[in-house]
Amino acid sequence: MADRIHVGTRKGLFELVRREGAWEVVDAQFLGDPVSAVLAADDAVYAALDLGHFGAKLWRRDRAGTWSELAAPMFPTKPEDGEDDPHPWSLGKIWVFEPGGVAGRLWAGTMPGGLFRSDDGGESWSLNETLWRMPERRKWNGVAGGEQPGIGSVLVDPRNPRDIRIGVSTAGVWATTDEGASWKLINHGMYAEYMPPELREDPISQDVHRLSRCAAHPEVVWCQHHNGVFRSEDGGANWREVSAIRPAKFGFAVAAHPTDPKTAWFVPAIKDERRIPVDGKVVVARTRDGGRSFEVLTKGLPQRHAYDLVWRHALDVDASGERLAFGSTSGGLWISEDGGDSWTMPEARLPPIAAVRFALG
Amino acid sequence: MPTISFTSALKRFLPAPIVTVEAPTVGDAFNAVFASRSTLRGYVLDDQGALRRHVIVYVNGEPVNDRVGLTDPVGPRDEIHVFQALSGG
Numbered sequence A: 001m002a003d004r005i006h007v008g009t010r011k012g013l014f015e016l017v018r019r020e021g022a023w024e025v026v027d028a029q030f031l032g033d034p035v036s037a038v039l040a041a042d043d044a045v046y047a048a049l050d051l052g053h054f055g056a057k058l059w060r061r062d063r064a065g066t067w068s069e070l071a072a073p074m075f076p077t078k079p080e081d082g083e084d085d086p087h088p089w090s091l092g093k094i095w096v097f098e099p100g101g102v103a104g105r106l107w108a109g110t111m112p113g114g115l116f117r118s119d120d121g122g123e124s125w126s127l128n129e130t131l132w133r134m135p136e137r138r139k140w141n142g143v144a145g146g147e148q149p150g151i152g153s154v155l156v157d158p159r160n161p162r163d164i165r166i167g168v169s170t171a172g173v174w175a176t177t178d179e180g181a182s183w184k185l186i187n188h189g190m191y192a193e194y195m196p197p198e199l200r201e202d203p204i205s206q207d208v209h210r211l212s213r214c215a216a217h218p219e220v221v222w223c224q225h226h227n228g229v230f231r232s233e234d235g236g237a238n239w240r241e242v243s244a245i246r247p248a249k250f251g252f253a254v255a256a257h258p259t260d261p262k263t264a265w266f267v268p269a270i271k272d273e274r275r276i277p278v279d280g281k282v283v284v285a286r287t288r289d290g291g292r293s294f295e296v297l298t299k300g301l302p303q304r305h306a307y308d309l310v311w312r313h314a315l316d317v318d319a320s321g322e323r324l325a326f327g328s329t330s331g332g333l334w335i336s337e338d339g340g341d342s343w344t345m346p347e348a349r350l351p352p353i354a355a356v357r358f359a360l361g
Numbered sequence B: 001m002p003t004i005s006f007t008s009a010l011k012r013f014l015p016a017p018i019v020t021v022e023a024p025t026v027g028d029a030f031n032a033v034f035a036s037r038s039t040l041r042g043y044v045l046d047d048q049g050a051l052r053r054h055v056i057v058y059v060n061g062e063p064v065n066d067r068v069g070l071t072d073p074v075g076p077r078d079e080i081h082v083f084q085a086l087s088g089g
Helices: A135-139 B008-012 B026-034 B038-044
Strands: A004-009 A012-019 A022-029 A035-041 A044-051 A055-061 A067-070 A093-099 A106-111 A115-118 A150-156 A164-169 A172-176 A208-214 A217-225 A228-232 A239-241 A254-256 A264-266 A284-287 A295-297 A315-317 A324-327 A333-336 A353-358 B003-006 B055-059 B079-084
Touching: A004 A035, A004 A044, A004 A324, A012 A035, A035 A093, A035 A353, A044 A093, A055 A093, A055 B038, A093 A150, A150 A208, A164 A208, A172 A208, A217 A254, A254 A315, A315 A353, A324 A353, B003 B026, B026 B038, B038 B055
Parallel strands: A208 A254, B003 B079
Antiparallel strands: A004 A012, A004 A353, A012 A022, A035 A044, A044 A055, A055 A067, A093 A106, A106 A115, A106 A150, A150 A164, A164 A172, A208 A217, A217 A228, A228 A239, A254 A264, A264 A284, A284 A295, A315 A324, A324 A333, B055 B079
């Protein structure tokens, strides 16, 4: 089981370690600066900063524990005929890091919708030009009405690192089976009831808040969508709505159980224009039967006047499926060691949380 | 030769000392600095080489006109200051 958690917040990166059964904050880095993504893998820790004035930055902690700044992913020169491109050709922020399944390889999903790859442990990055230069990319919509779409999920098939699915807010689910040389929009069955009728089921109009796949059964993928919860049993191509989710179908985060394809966790909220927990109660919704039914888990979570929202990268499960952690916009951080049955809060009042991640391996 | 100084807010992230360069424009002055300080470039300019939206550059106390092409001329005694644009409370 993972004994280390990294938490990216509005005001720094925090590291928690489990010691004698209790979790404690052992390190704080980048105090005062927004951390938008974090990954601990292969003895390194990667942190993305989202500096208000000075742009998106990339830092890495090496095996010896030393942090250093690396060159951040960068967009190529905008072509002269690109004036009508609705998206900026400049890195907005790094939203998610994922290991690539090959030594040294990392993927970074970003705003304004560029997917970047590194093959040298983050030292250098290249934009996936095929995806970025597709004419359809101009139809991608921005996050929260902004000008920048975001790649918030990168699913690398554990059996085949050339097979990748990405989830985009807002542009559906895209797949490559040739390591990014070609891409297809693959999602069918999702719908967005807030869209005009002719776009309601349009695959590219689907706001995929977050995807999570069962590592042992990668064909099973769960989605927390702007409009509800969906589940796929064919790697993200065909989706069925999971209408049993409660107490609400809106939310951002989802975590799939690493080995049980029928178990997943969500943190629902009142939809959209309010974005707060139902009745001021922070709860986790867990299904163990493929989405037919849900348990609403509350033990150890605040049940009175709690207005915490949990962003898409702020819920994680470790490789055992027993340890979970999630963090909120109010700086709440809760950890479970029994699959979500009960939760404890470490001794810390953290800044608003964007990303919670167990250390891998 | 014009001098360039950078906001002290950058000190938390990387060294950005005052430098004197030989350059006819603001852009050329930046290029001369960033040639030996490549990481600093990304703090001041975006991926297309324009000034970041929340960075402001003054020449002798006047904000530069060309934030995209950085073509504002600079003379030998000019002082270029790079600041973050103030916002928030």
